[in-house]
Amino acid sequence: MTDANRESVKGNDPDRVVISAALTGALTTRDQCEAIPYTAEEIAEEAAAAREAGAAVAHIHARTDNGSPTYSTERYQEIKDEVQARTDIVVNFSTGAIHEPVESRAEYVRETQPEVAALNMGSMNYAKYSESREDYVFDMVFENSFSEIREMVTTMQEAGVKPELECFDTGHIGNTRPLLAEGKLEHPLHFSLIMGVLGGIPATAENLAHQVRQLPDDATWQVIGISEDQWRLVGAALAMGGNVRVGLEDNFYVSDGEMAESNADLVEKAARMARDVGREPATPDEAREIMSID
Amino acid sequence: MTDANRESVKGNDPDRVVISAALTGALTTRDQCEAIPYTAEEIAEEAAAAREAGAAVAHIHARTDNGSPTYSTERYQEIKDEVQARTDIVVNFSTGAIHEPVESRAEYVRETQPEVAALNMGSMNYAKYSESREDYVFDMVFENSFSEIREMVTTMQEAGVKPELECFDTGHIGNTRPLLAEGKLEHPLHFSLIMGVLGGIPATAENLAHQVRQLPDDATWQVIGISEDQWRLVGAALAMGGNVRVGLEDNFYVSDGEMAESNADLVEKAARMARDVGREPATPDEAREIMSID
Amino acid sequence: MTDANRESVKGNDPDRVVISAALTGALTTRDQCEAIPYTAEEIAEEAAAAREAGAAVAHIHARTDNGSPTYSTERYQEIKDEVQARTDIVVNFSTGAIHEPVESRAEYVRETQPEVAALNMGSMNYAKYSESREDYVFDMVFENSFSEIREMVTTMQEAGVKPELECFDTGHIGNTRPLLAEGKLEHPLHFSLIMGVLGGIPATAENLAHQVRQLPDDATWQVIGISEDQWRLVGAALAMGGNVRVGLEDNFYVSDGEMAESNADLVEKAARMARDVGREPATPDEAREIMSID
Amino acid sequence: MTDANRESVKGNDPDRVVISAALTGALTTRDQCEAIPYTAEEIAEEAAAAREAGAAVAHIHARTDNGSPTYSTERYQEIKDEVQARTDIVVNFSTGAIHEPVESRAEYVRETQPEVAALNMGSMNYAKYSESREDYVFDMVFENSFSEIREMVTTMQEAGVKPELECFDTGHIGNTRPLLAEGKLEHPLHFSLIMGVLGGIPATAENLAHQVRQLPDDATWQVIGISEDQWRLVGAALAMGGNVRVGLEDNFYVSDGEMAESNADLVEKAARMARDVGREPATPDEAREIMSID
Ligand SMILES: [Zn+2]
Ligand SMILES: [Zn+2]
Ligand SMILES: [Zn+2]
Ligand SMILES: [Zn+2]
Structure with missing residues (x-):
């Protein structure tokens, strides 16, 4: 990759993804897609297979064993242990939820100390509209x-967990400003640019380029494309x-009409x-170095 | 203005602002700025003076007579009457509020039928951070x-009121999509691009250009710059x-340290x-034609 | 591909490339790459194989039989005949040259009437700098x-040949303006956005997005990435x-260090x-419809 | 100016222009505009008046005394002396010409050592099309x-003259790359972004933002808008x-139909x-510091 491209690379590695x-x-x-893992063992097996296919994180x-979301510290710890028993993949825990209080989500992060945890950086509508039904599938x-x-x-700062800044729109990136001023965030920052949720920034290559331009020069970033637009955004x-x-x-399909049989298929x-x-x-290990994870 | 510039003009008039x-x-x-009008008469006098200075809308x-916000249909009607008794300016009513239910805000729009009413197009954090105090002035x-x-x-559709689509971020513009699909919005759309609120898109000329690129070709648009960045955004x-x-x-100051003595000073x-x-x-009347207000 | 993406699709088909x-x-x-065809038959065989691999144009x-460039009408006619004898691929002839007068290049276009011919839309430096040698490989x-x-x-207009507008920089796209005003060009226009030549626009995804934004809404476009940046630009x-x-x-390599054995490998x-x-x-035939070639 | 704006400010001073x-x-x-200075004294008087009105450069x-262009070292020296006898303005000499050999233009730069000299960074068409006449006014x-x-x-490097990099298109900015690699140019660079010449990048605010994005973070830059688009580009x-x-x-008019009576009117x-x-x-002196002129 030539020098001219450093512009959008930012702190990433141009040669390593x-x-x-x-x-x-x-x-x-599992009603929607059979391959979704629920138990700690299932999740760990999927992690190991994804690692073999090329995933670093x-x-x-x-989830509980029957698939419901859970914010249980014990369950998160069990998952971490099972994953690390099988593979050296970077462990990254979600912290997002629509109706779970921040305290319970903070607790399992503090206790289990994953290497990375997601951090949602702002508010927005989170909706889905069905053109065929002419109605909202959900509207939150x-x-x-x-x-x-x-x-x-x-x-996260106290627990030594690297925050992955989840940004669904341009303002969410701007929301890092007071947190940097307060010293709650420190450079280099790591961003997820999420695209394709109704309520957030629309999923276009042009908008991806725009989001990347907002980032500090030394920031690392990834794109997260939701549903049918995913593969185009991965390409971009x-x-x-x-x-x-x-x-x-994010997406069940390897290609139009072909559902993945595992996460590894997608990786x-x-x-x-x-x-x-x-x-x-x-x-x-290369990912840890690129993203400055100690 | 030459042809090359049509790109960002969209449905506006390149020669008329x-x-x-x-x-x-x-x-x-009034503690912050003495010139703020409260009563219907005061508002109407400010409207007439602003019109003389060049405002079209x-x-x-x-407000109640002592300055509190009110969503009273009677008060909105009184304002409309007083304004229209003095000037031909386009009457545009706010509909936004942090804690007032949508029903009460819809009621005065339905009853008073202003030519234009603002319509907030999405959710977001709405905050202000003070670097000197190292704290949030407000955080909503x-x-x-x-x-x-x-x-x-x-x-608005039923009352024949033109919606002014208030967009604080890129996703808010994207939120027009389901409303257009449902037939709740009709082209040509009219947008306000609001910049400089913490939680929304940061106030840069680059971001303004980005927002404008999202708009349909026949849409009209204005910028609303909040506080100290206003004049630069007006220039852009x-x-x-x-x-x-x-x-x-939006802003009390004609220039650094010089507070306006009336809205007309700013216009x-x-x-x-x-x-x-x-x-x-x-x-x-030119504004009505540009913005397709019947 | 969802609606939000129409922005950069312009007149192309979002589902067909x-x-x-x-x-x-x-x-x-051939000293550089053995697979390069010289004779009319060789060119036609490569065209047919490229068509099988997915090429539409x-x-x-x-070239003369020993590989020198030629602007001979006879040779161009021979190539056209040989290609059309083997495959239904769209025939597109170059018209560019550094030192050949425009008259001789216009002649074979007029006489052989390819479906499409390239048209260079402006002037620029055309150079290559070698960082290792610290010198210009060429500088024209x-x-x-x-x-x-x-x-x-x-x-081209008189001969019924569709011009492919070769644009190496943003100004070259702007150069269509007087030609449209004169009626020498007619909508929908077809553009090649060439990137990666020293002297023209640098080969970044950001710059590609910028070039596409300049195009009329109904224009069709392709990217031409020169040398090592090609595959990234194809992806973008x-x-x-x-x-x-x-x-x-444009590029000999299927991937780093793996030289193509035919054009079909690259297609x-x-x-x-x-x-x-x-x-x-x-x-x-789908390409003819997309690009409005009669 | 808030922090968010550093993006397009680059190495400039956000508070000083x-x-x-x-x-x-x-x-x-002078047939076109009477105020154009020809002699060294006239030029120096205009420089001093422009300085009073706010110009720093x-x-x-x-010109010869009758207004023809000249590349005479003596005349450039005379101008420099007359200007410096009257005012502390930064002296910046042109080096561009369509038909004058580079040697003669280099000579007066070497001998007179202005603080800054313009350096054209690439090739392009340089034309003007008249829609009313339906013909090219010039085409070079x-x-x-x-x-x-x-x-x-x-x-320039040998004479200690700061080059002002004249860029008429995106590729011209990219042309700095080999010169930086060779050590012929050194950071921080100083750019002029020229817009509105047919053959170069079209004069839109969007294109200006794009050009600025190409610049190194510590580069200083100015816009040069040619003819009727100038004031809009100045605003942007x-x-x-x-x-x-x-x-x-660049432009004779203070506003539509009002011709300047001096350069100071425009400043x-x-x-x-x-x-x-x-x-x-x-x-x-502030300009010298901003642009790193020793
Ligand atoms: Zn998640
Ligand atoms: Zn308001
Ligand atoms: Zn070619
Ligand atoms: Zn000049």
Whole structure:
């Protein structure tokens, strides 16, 4: 990759792509896609297979054995242990939820100390509209006030957990400003640019380029494309020097009409697409170095 | 203005600028700036003076006589009557509020039928951080779910009121998509691009250009710059072919350290800046034509 | 592809990619890459194989049998006949040259009437700098004055040849303005956005997005990435809804260190990359429809 | 100006604007505008008056006493002496010409050692089309090959003259890359972004933002808007944190139909526009510090 491209690469490695696998999510179910792991062992097996296929990071939401979302510290600890018993993949825990109080989400982060945890950086509508039904499938306000963000980031700072700044819109990136001024966030920052949720920034390559321009020069970043636009956004991000997240949380389909049989199927495709533009998947240790994870 | 510039002009008039005067706001007080009008007569006098100075639209929040915000239909009607008794300026009513239910805000719109009413197009944090105090001056979540937006826009559609789509971030512009699909919004759309609120898109010329790129080709638009960044954003918008809003709701200062003695002071400066880039303030009737207000 | 993406798709088909194969070029030699075709038969065989691999358009520079560039009408006619005897691929002839007068290049276009011919839209430096040698490998001024452009486009208009507007920089796109005003060009226009030549616009995804923004809404476009940046630009263009050109004229390598054994090798990779983002290669007839070639 | 705006400010001073006055040009004549200075004394008087009105830099082309362009070292020396006898303004000499060999232009730079000299960074068409006449007013190729650029920049480097990098398109900015690699250019760079010449990048605020994005973070920059688009571009640049050039070389008109009676008239307007967005004209010494002129 030539020098001219440093512009959108920012703090990423132009030659190595950090592929994250979002193994589970909170809302997807086995009725929708059989491959979704629920138990700690299932999640750990998926993590290990994703690692083999090229993933360096596993992004995880805990589930009870029957698949309900849980914020239990014990369950998060069990998952961490099972994953680390099988593979060296970077462990990244979700902290987002629509109706769970920030205290309970902060607790499992503090206690289990994953290497990375997601941090939602602002509020927005979080909705889905069905053109065929001419109605909203769901219509929520995703609330993350500064006081909640501050509480969560303080927990992460004290626990030595790297925050992954989840930004669904341009203002969310701007919301880092007071947190940097307060010393709650420290450079280099690590960003997820999430696109394709109704209520957040629309999923276009142009908008991805715009989001990347907002980032500090030394920041690392990945794109998270939700549902049908995912593969195009993965293609755009790989071309720009970005990292990418794939996985059953975000999208079930390897291609139109072909459902993934595992997270590894999706990671494998991302790895091929990376190699097609001359970039190699980073190992977990390379990812730790790129993202300044101690 | 040459043809190359049509790109950012969109549906606006490259040679005529629609200047809106945001006369009052909901939260500003006479303790902060003596010129803020409270009573219907005071508001109408400010509207008439702003019109003389070059404003084509008066954006108004009702107040009680002692300055508290009110959502009273009677008060809004009184304001409308007093304004129209004095001047031909386009009457534009606010509909935003942090804690007032959508029903009461919809009611005065339905009953008083202003030519234009503001419509907030999404949710976000709405905060202010003071670097000197190292603390948040305020920290709110500004909630506007799709169901609320839908209720408000339905009211406007039935009452023949032109919605002014208030967009604080890129996702808010994208939120027009389901409303267009449902037929709740109709082209040409009219947008306000609000910049400089912590929680929304940061106030840069680059971001303004980005927001404008999202708009349909036939849409009209204005910039609303909040507080100290206002005049730079007015300058940027005028250069791009945009319309502009100024007024005591958004900013008290004609220049650093010089507080306005009336809304007209701010309008007068905007008009001079428009002429300096070769554009003339539109009259109210020209504004009606540009914005397709029947 | 969802609606939000129409922005960068312009007049292209979001679901179908027109892949062009630049089979020969003028300057590349068999010493550099054995697969480069010289004779009319060789060129036609490469065209047919590229078509099988997914190409819809063959972009061709004539060569003498020993590989020198030629502007001979006879040779161009022979190539056209041989290609059309083997395949239904769209025939696209180069018209560029550093030292050949415009008259001789216009002549073979007028006489052979290819479906499409390239038209260089402006002047620029055309150079290559070697960081290792710390010197310029070559350093030319590529001259295409308006009077030359006008002569060439008049020829194409009279001969019923669709011009492919070759733009190496933003100004070159702007240069369409007087030609449209004169009626020498007619909508919908078809553009090639060439990136990666020293002297022209640098080869970044950000710059590609910028170039696309300049185009009329109904214009079709492809990216042409020169040398090592090609595959990244192909990835970016596919994600944005663009068409792509690959082929031995632009780049010999399927991947780092792996030289192509035929143009079809390069087309095959482009087709796989297109499918990976959910787009199918267009057939020649689909390409004719997309690009409005009668 | 808030922090968010550093993005487009680059190495400029957000609070101080360096206003350059392009006093003469090479081609404009007193038949077109009576105020154009020809003799060294006239030029120096205009420089001093421009300084009083707010200009920090005088950009000068030498003329013979009857107004023809001249590349005479003696005349350039005379101008420098006369200017410096009257005012502390930064002296900036043109080096551009369509038909004058680079040697003669290098000579007066070497001998007279102005603080700054313009350096054209690439080739392009340089034309003007009249829609009313339906013809080209002029149609030239403006040639500046790398070998010429290199010769000129070597002269400047040896003479201790700061180059002002004249960029008419995006590729021209990219052309700094080999010169930086060779050590012919050194950071921080100083750029002029010229807009509105047919053949170069079209004069839109969007394109100005794009050009600025290409610049190194510590680069200083100004916009040069040619003819009728000038004031809009001045407005856009001031809003973005840019410096600006005005003057009779670029545009005769203070406003539509009102011709300037001196360069100072144009500078005075630029200064007012700067103050209207909260920025103060820099003094020559402040300009030297901002632009790192020793
Ligand atoms: Zn998640
Ligand atoms: Zn308001
Ligand atoms: Zn070619
Ligand atoms: Zn000059």
